[in-house]
Amino acid sequence: MRSDNGPELVAVELTQWLMEQSIKTHHIDPGSPWQNAYGESFNAILRRECLNRELFHSMLEAQIKTDRWR
Incomplete structure (x- = not known):
């Protein structure tokens, strides 16, 4: 991993x-995010398209919404 x-x-x-x-x-x-470009790219897209658009009130809600996003 x-x-x-x-x-x-x-x-x-x-x-x-x-x-x-x-x-x-x-x-x-x-300080070398280019060494894990795929992971860093995924994290940026997840944050931009899902996490930053929502206010989660519980871990369960966060799990459901991120599962739907996928």
Whole structure:
């Protein structure tokens, strides 16, 4: 799995779970979004077309609306 160094992606619990699942990880260099162009592009489009247009009142509502967006 290739990802940036965001706190949600370097958390001890996630790192441990990925190891248990035999999933190898690669973190891009800090300040180098071009090293993960597909992921960064997806995140930008998701934010622009879905997340920034909505006000979510619960995690369930956010999940439903992002599932519909896909």
